[in-house]
Amino acid sequence: MELMEAISGRHSIRDYKPDPVAREAITRLIDAAIQAPSAISQQPWSFVVIQKQLLLDRISHDAKAHLMSERPVAGLPAHLYERLADANFQLYYHASVLIVISAITRGPWRVEDCALAAENLMLAAHGVGLGCCWIGLAHAWxxxxxxxxxxxxxxxYVPVAPIIVGLPKAPAPAVSRNVAEVRWIG
Structure with a gap:
């Protein structure tokens, strides 16, 4: 897959087949993630891979409960609270893998560094036909x-990027993008 095709074709997937993702594929995604640039080459990342569906269900429940308990503070849109209150809503969309990228060092750019690693991981997933989605709702818990x-x-450690990975049930529809606001100087 050509790079620009991967960049424009990658979309967040929220509907997965129950099929497992091979350990070798996950390793390849992490290998792609660690190729990301990092400030002063600190490479401040660590990866946790969770593949047990019972554990994913449990942490989905706990994360939802945490967000509901923080409702006034979290400031999420009302429709998200409705989803969180639904006992049948699983925060990880029943994906077969959750990869949590955490910052392992202190430093002014550790979050940005981990975000760069996350983008590499997500592009690599798309490149090999896997779906993924950064689950921001999991972050607080x-x-x-x-x-x-x-x-x-x-x-x-500071968890930065909780990313689900799995085999998509269907291709993601294209998402329109706003025109970039650009200011040229010089």
Whole structure:
């Protein structure tokens, strides 16, 4: 797949087949992620791969409960709270894999560095026919002591990018993009 085709063709997938993703494929995605640039080449990332559906269901439940308990503070749109209140809504869309990219060092650009690794991972997933989606709703709970303990990361780490990966049930429809606001100087 040509690079610009991958960039313009990658979309967030929220409907997955129950099929597992091979460990070798996940390893390839992580290998692509660590090729990302990082400030001062610190490479401040760590990866947790969760493939157990029962654990994904449990952390989905816990993350939803956390967001509902933080409702006034979280400031999410009303339709998201309706989804979170639905007992049948699984935060990870029943994808077979959750990869959490966490920052392992302190530094002013650790979040940006991990976000760059996440984009590489998502482009690589699209390039090999896998679907993925950054699950921002999981972020708040993953950053709690209970969330970190549940997924096995040290207290000092900062979860940055919870990304689900799986085999899409169908191709994602194209999403229109706004025209870029550009200011040329010089």
């Amino acid at each position: 993953l950053n709690t002591p209970n969330g970190k303990k549940t997924i096995g990361i040290p207290d000092a």
